[in-house]
Amino acid sequence: MPVNAELTLTTTDDAAAQKSVAALDSTKVRLERVCTAREVTSKVGPRSFLHAGPPIRLDQIPGPMRGAIIGGLLFEGEAKDVAEAEAIIDGGDIEISPCHDAGGLGAMAGIITPNMPVAVARSDRHTTFAPLNEGTDGAVRYGSYDDKTLARLRWMSTDMVAVLDEAVQGGEPIDLVDLIAEGLRRGDECHNRLIATTANLIVRFAPSFIRSKRSDAAEKVAAFMAGNGHFALPFAISMAKALTLAAADVSGSPVVTAMSANGREFGIRVSGTGDRWFVAPSPIGEPKLVPGARIEDITPTMGDSMISETAGFGAFAMTAAPAIMSFVGGTAEQAKGFVDEMRSICAGTSSRFLIPVEEHRGAPVGIDVHKVRETGIAPVINNGMAHRLPGHGRIGAGITRVPIEPFLAASEALSAGARS
Amino acid sequence: MPVNAELTLTTTDDAAAQKSVAALDSTKVRLERVCTAREVTSKVGPRSFLHAGPPIRLDQIPGPMRGAIIGGLLFEGEAKDVAEAEAIIDGGDIEISPCHDAGGLGAMAGIITPNMPVAVARSDRHTTFAPLNEGTDGAVRYGSYDDKTLARLRWMSTDMVAVLDEAVQGGEPIDLVDLIAEGLRRGDECHNRLIATTANLIVRFAPSFIRSKRSDAAEKVAAFMAGNGHFALPFAISMAKALTLAAADVSGSPVVTAMSANGREFGIRVSGTGDRWFVAPSPIGEPKLVPGARIEDITPTMGDSMISETAGFGAFAMTAAPAIMSFVGGTAEQAKGFVDEMRSICAGTSSRFLIPVEEHRGAPVGIDVHKVRETGIAPVINNGMAHRLPGHGRIGAGITRVPIEPFLAASEALSAGARS
Numbered sequence: 001m002p003v004n005a006e007l008t009l010t011t012t013d014d015a016a017a018q019k020s021v022a023a024l025d026s027t028k029v030r031l032e033r034v035c036t037a038r039e040v041t042s043k044v045g046p047r048s049f050l051h052a053g054p055p056i057r058l059d060q061i062p063g064p065m066r067g068a069i070i071g072g073l074l075f076e077g078e079a080k081d082v083a084e085a086e087a088i089i090d091g092g093d094i095e096i097s098p099c100h101d102a103g104g105l106g107a108m109a110g111i112i113t114p115n116m117p118v119a120v121a122r123s124d125r126h127t128t129f130a131p132l133n134e135g136t137d138g139a140v141r142y143g144s145y146d147d148k149t150l151a152r153l154r155w156m157s158t159d160m161v162a163v164l165d166e167a168v169q170g171g172e173p174i175d176l177v178d179l180i181a182e183g184l185r186r187g188d189e190c191h192n193r194l195i196a197t198t199a200n201l202i203v204r205f206a207p208s209f210i211r212s213k214r215s216d217a218a219e220k221v222a223a224f225m226a227g228n229g230h231f232a233l234p235f236a237i238s239m240a241k242a243l244t245l246a247a248a249d250v251s252g253s254p255v256v257t258a259m260s261a262n263g264r265e266f267g268i269r270v271s272g273t274g275d276r277w278f279v280a281p282s283p284i285g286e287p288k289l290v291p292g293a294r295i296e297d298i299t300p301t302m303g304d305s306m307i308s309e310t311a312g313f314g315a316f317a318m319t320a321a322p323a324i325m326s327f328v329g330g331t332a333e334q335a336k337g338f339v340d341e342m343r344s345i346c347a348g349t350s351s352r353f354l355i356p357v358e359e360h361r362g363a364p365v366g367i368d369v370h371k372v373r374e375t376g377i378a379p380v381i382n383n384g385m386a387h388r389l390p391g392h393g394r395i396g397a398g399i400t401r402v403p404i405e406p407f408l409a410a411s412e413a414l415s416a417g418a419r420s
Numbered sequence: 421m422p423v424n425a426e427l428t429l430t431t432t433d434d435a436a437a438q439k440s441v442a443a444l445d446s447t448k449v450r451l452e453r454v455c456t457a458r459e460v461t462s463k464v465g466p467r468s469f470l471h472a473g474p475p476i477r478l479d480q481i482p483g484p485m486r487g488a489i490i491g492g493l494l495f496e497g498e499a500k501d502v503a504e505a506e507a508i509i510d511g512g513d514i515e516i517s518p519c520h521d522a523g524g525l526g527a528m529a530g531i532i533t534p535n536m537p538v539a540v541a542r543s544d545r546h547t548t549f550a551p552l553n554e555g556t557d558g559a560v561r562y563g564s565y566d567d568k569t570l571a572r573l574r575w576m577s578t579d580m581v582a583v584l585d586e587a588v589q590g591g592e593p594i595d596l597v598d599l600i601a602e603g604l605r606r607g608d609e610c611h612n613r614l615i616a617t618t619a620n621l622i623v624r625f626a627p628s629f630i631r632s633k634r635s636d637a638a639e640k641v642a643a644f645m646a647g648n649g650h651f652a653l654p655f656a657i658s659m660a661k662a663l664t665l666a667a668a669d670v671s672g673s674p675v676v677t678a679m680s681a682n683g684r685e686f687g688i689r690v691s692g693t694g695d696r697w698f699v700a701p702s703p704i705g706e707p708k709l710v711p712g713a714r715i716e717d718i719t720p721t722m723g724d725s726m727i728s729e730t731a732g733f734g735a736f737a738m739t740a741a742p743a744i745m746s747f748v749g750g751t752a753e754q755a756k757g758f759v760d761e762m763r764s765i766c767a768g769t770s771s772r773f774l775i776p777v778e779e780h781r782g783a784p785v786g787i788d789v790h791k792v793r794e795t796g797i798a799p800v801i802n803n804g805m806a807h808r809l810p811g812h813g814r815i816g817a818g819i820t821r822v823p824i825e826p827f828l829a830a831s832e833a834l835s836a837g838a839r840s
């Protein structure tokens with residue numbers, strides 16, 4: 001990529017960048033509650049759903065997002081069968097808007113409907129949320145809407161919410177930044193590997209589960225969590241959203257506050273440019289597919305969970321999680337290369353997300369769009385992969401290099417703003 | 421060290437070594453029960469205690485072992501106060517014998533009395549056991565015998581045993597080799613860092629804890645485990661003992677089946693030389709002391725838990741646990757050096773204890789006394805450090821190079837045997 005050092009020198013606002021980094025690196029976030037989405041945001045309704053990524057028109061949504069909306073309409077009782085749900089979508093009788101605009105986040109398709117169960121995080125200034133993780137054996141976020149998936153979701157939105165919220169309200173407060181920092185010490189990068197962090201959540205909830213009058217439900221919740229190594233993901237990303245919100249809206253700051261994709265477009269928001277999305281076509285990357293899956297069946301990158309990397313963990317702390325590399329396809333040696341690269345495009349180093357194998361050095365934090373422009377290095381993320389058709393679910397995982405164009409455009413916009 | 425390649429070529433029995441390695445690497449071990457020591461061995465009695473390390477005379481025991489015996493006599497009701505306990509010891513009115521001879525193991529002082537709570541492991545051929553871990557805030561194994569320590573031990577031997585054994589009997593079988601292998605993927609080396617493995621045990625026990633009629637006790641047990649990052653250690657070392665017993669007694673095999681120390685002497689047993697101990701004075705190593713502790717206050721290396729390294733984890737898998745290095749004093753880079761060194765003295769590579777950061781390469785397994793002799797490299801272990809006086813408890817942890825002399829002597833004895 002061409003480097004224009006003179007322009008960069010003119011326009012980079014180090015003080016603004018450091019203000020954003022300081023917010024990312026110091027904001028405290030606790031687990032607030034577990035509830036249904038409608039209890040935490042007014043931006044959902046029976047025919048108003050949230051979705052992952054930058055804005056997208058209903059007639060443009062990719063297959064798994066369509067599958068997830070079908071699932072949502074069935075789950076909410078707005079449609080009695082798939083045909084009715086499809087008619088609602090095709091008739092435009094439903095509104096969709098980005099999770100990010102509601103202070104929420106959804107992994108993969110990111111469809112959030114009023115009664116879906118969410119984990120809620122809270123900082124001094126912001127409340128954020130993300131849907132509880134359904135596992136990978138059929139999941140609305142991957143576009144599944146079969147009976148088993150919907151039955152599980154109903155159970156999660158009732159019994160599981162009751163058991164988990166009882167644990168949150170009755171237990172010691174859970175510092176979500178600490179939870180993720182501890183995960184990095186236990187071999188998780190906390191975006192696609194969260195097995196030790198999920199175990200830690202079970203440990204934190206266990207006293208309440210044991211005390212609970214809802215013994216049967218609590219036992220089922222504990223067993224479900226134990227069998228779902230991604231269960232801690234919504235807790236991690238709602239925390240990350242609270243960090244990035246704290247870093248947002250700093251005048252002149254080139255620090256990225258959101259990376260996100262809807263399966264058509266990948267987009268970023270930058271602190272100094274507020275809510276504006278800078279977009280490019282969603283990438284496919286080099287996924288490791290599940291047996292039998294074909295690369296041509298894949299939906300391009302989709303989901304809000306890359307807020308992990310935006311906040312300084314996930315692929316940005318991949319050296320903390322060498323065991324993930326065989327899951328996403330790669331080597332521990334490559335992980336080191338990725339983290340080193342990310343250091344060259346970040347404005348800071350985390351004092352909280354430390355990487356043991358790097359002698360407890362902090363992970364790179366605060367992607368600086370000017371540095372991306374200077375180096376020509378775009379961020380990498382760890383992500384899941386959905387089939388391109390509704391109802392076909394998960395087909396892989398991988399390490400994806402996101403498109404550089406949105407970063408270049410944001411850098412240019414900030415520079416133009418500084419010049420004007 | 422001098423190398424005598426000719427002698428080695430004459431005497432090394434590769435087939436025998438590989439037979440021992442195969443046993444170390446293939447034996448299955450499950451968690452059998454949690455109970456009191458007298459329920460699993462007849463080698464304990466009111467005045468017959470087990471101790472860590474090779475045999476030692478009662479009038480030779482180091483301070484923390486004396487403290488632990490005092491604690492044991494008080495715990496068993498054999499002495500009504502410390503003075504009475506000391507009189508029993510000084511009068512020789514108690515017998516002590518090595519844990520190893522009872523198929524058991526004790527961390528640090530390793531004193532096991534009839535009513536102490538133990539975790540019991542079982543392979544096809546052997547039953548092994550080790551005392552439940554009391555934590556580091558006063559512990560009999562570190563020589564403490566204050567009221568708080570004894571009250572906790574009483575609770576552990578009653579309520580905790582009941583709750584845990586209920587979980588073991590009522591839950592899915594726990595494969596202890598898998599538990600430790602998973603720990604290596606979660607940043608534990610499973611000798612001095614077991615925090616993720618302990619969390620995993622809580623996860624495995626949680627359904628039973630939730631179902632238990634003993635809710636109050638179960639909640640207390642879960643909380644105690646959550647606060648004690650070494651809780652999984654006896655589960656790990658009783659497993660390791662079962663592995664090393666399977667590797668023992670192979671004619672001509674130079675593979676080490678026990679490393680152990682009693683605070684005076686460090687000793688090893690070797691497969692081809694049966695129950696014979698080869699000993700040298702216990703080393704002190706380069707400990708990382710707790711604040712305020714002095715090097716001159718330390719008890720030389722003591723304990724049976726270095727069976728971890730003997731079985732192919734602990735310091736031998738230290739690269740799996742970079743976060744431990746700041747606990748024992750060292751760097752992640754040093755860890756890599758240690759593991760590489762250990763590869764040069766081991767007869768095999770584990771197919772079960774895999775190290776993610778080494779691209780899932782197995783840990784070195786099966787210390788070969790001839791290789792120690794050839795290379796002049798003695799094994800390293802991660803270990804805890806006790807104060808030299810009774811009742812003063814834990815004062816540090818460290819990485820210790822064990823003495824090479826017992827390995828040389830064992831190699832010579834095997835060679836002499838082969839020649840005769």
